[in-house]
Amino acid sequence: VSYTLRGRVESRLAAVLLVVAAACVLALAEHKWWPVEAAGLMLGVGLALDIQVYHPLLRYQPGWAALPLGVLELGLVLLLMRAAGVAAPVWQAVALFGGGWLAAQLLAHAAFPLLRLGYAEDGGELGHLGAAAALSVGAVLAGAGATAYALRPPVVHLAAGVHQGPLVITHREVLVGEPGAVVRGGIVVRASGVTVKNVTVVGGENGITVERVRGTVLDGVSVSGPTLDGIHVRLAGVVIKNCTVDMLGNTLGQGIDISYTMDMGRTMVEGCTVTGGMEGITTHSSMTEIMHNSVSRTTMRGISVTEMSMGMVMDNEVRDARGIGIWCNDRSMCMIERNTVLDTRPDAMGHAFGVLTSFQSEANLWENQLGANPVASAAITQSEVQSGRSFSYR
């Protein structure tokens, strides 16, 4: 077809109507917004390419061109989803795009010509149908946006001053601490979709406990003086970023302990500073990204990825750990890149490793700074270490 600009846009809007409808159904079924966000991005990318690229460059578009153009659009959509932080399962997003692409082909080659006599000679213009499609897509996306806006969790402001805990959160909400807001005795998250922001926690059994819930975000929290762990995550989906965990004086608790979260998808610890504790950041049976953290003065390992975990440990600084700086253990798979491990002290057996891979684990090491340790890295008990970036746990 030799599309006119209006024809391209109208055909695009009419075709994407099916995708938007499917995305809404999927969003309702999964109770997640990513399908609608992905459909919105597909439409945005498509329209931008239609106007800026396809219309000026393609005076005639042969049928085969739909394939490379579709691949181009898919790549851009996936990139933008990643950049915009749309948390979509990749294969489901690809399936949504692929279904939409296929539907668009069937519509353009068969359904539209049957619906509108002059579809090809009108350059893909759909007349009233095109206007109706544009209105429908706009209405559905606006409706989805309004719904998302209406369903935003309530924001609860925690006033400056000391609040006696434990503070138990049982509803979806965003808890924002005003400067100087302190909770003494810990926070327990018992609802999905909770965000805790800029709150200081002092004492408590665990500083913050997150258990059996999804979609928890801990952003800018500061934890000190817990009896057990600083941040304690069990069977939950969580993103922890920009936190401070002070475990000095606690020789048995973990700074951040994320365990048994494999079924909850990927968890993340990013931009945190952990001082003291037995292990700074530890994961068990979890799939976790541990990035841009600073861990120091632990009584044992700095960072450990263990018990069949899958972990990406990148750009962290581990200083003054005991025995092992970064540990990949117990049939875990670890990607360990661009970390700096310094001054690891010998443990009771006299061992001190920058990175240790043990008990049938696989680790990929790339561009780590491990020189300032008695042993830079080692693999023991049927474990395997690769160097380079060929390894992927995905």
Add this chain to the structure above:
Amino acid sequence: VRVAVVGSGLAGFTAYQTLRRELEPEEIAVFGLEDDPAATFRRRAAAIRQRQMRSESDGHCLPTTFPGLAFRSAAARRSPAPLVGTLLDRYHPTVGEFLAHVDRLRARSGWDRSFRRARIGRVRAVDGGFELDGHGTFPHVLVATGHPGLNVPDALRTDPRAVHSYEPHEYASTVTVVGAGLAAATEWLNALDVGAEVISVRRREPVRRPLNAPREYFSRRGLSGFNRLGTSERTARLQSLLAPSYPPGRVFDEPLARAMMEDRFRVERSVNGTQQVICATGFLRGFTHDPLLERLVGEHGLETAGGWIVLAPDASVPALSDATRTLALAGVAAQWAFPASDTLAGARFVAHGFLRRIRSCRTR
């Protein structure tokens, strides 16, 4: 009967299929001399031994582009090859497939119930429509009289060796083919196939393009700019668009290259002493060669430009069409509105516009 089609060739037949979406056969009168809509095409294709259509999957007589001939061929053959071919713009139905398609459509569309064997020599605007040479008055008339005749260069008109490519002929051992379009290219290969020595005589190098006109001129994308051109620019554009052309590809290039190496094919500026001269020079151009159109223009003072009748973008005649009646031209006579109007896609384009006008007519 409120709608008449003057001309029973492929353009009229394609228009008829579109009209049938909303009208019964008894509401349409088709005037012509041959009840087989493909009769003329069949003779010409046979004369140049054409085996494949230049048109693609949508080169058919149905009102919608889908399902096209590739889809039908894939279903009939139970093979995806035609569909893959059409995705790559490489599917061309065979002449046999196309003629079978016309026969099927003719049988099921009621064409024979609408057909009236009569030559219409005059279309005259009267109150309430157009009077057709004593056959009644119709509010909506589509004139699809086709090419007005074969074009033979003056210098060859009396030459006993000369034959037009669309007239039945065999091949002598030395053949000159005059022309540079698809018919000429087909004749080069035909003559080479039977062992003849071939000389191509042409005024210009042929344009190589898949269809009669650049593809954007088959849609509003190219047509909107074309319709905005002034009279002289549009005349010049039409002359350039309608220059002889044939499709690129190995089908033509390889046999010609081989024949040139064997010194059996060469290009010359003028006709020489070969035993046979085939005029692959197409058709007479201009409405003045069509008595009906010439009379229509003369009697109604219609605007013309460079041999074309000036038409509205939907191929209707502006001076004779209004909210109550329509006179539109189809086929080669509609080039002013659609440069490739002598193709099946062009016939469909005109038919769509004609049906739109009938739909919007207050007295329909």
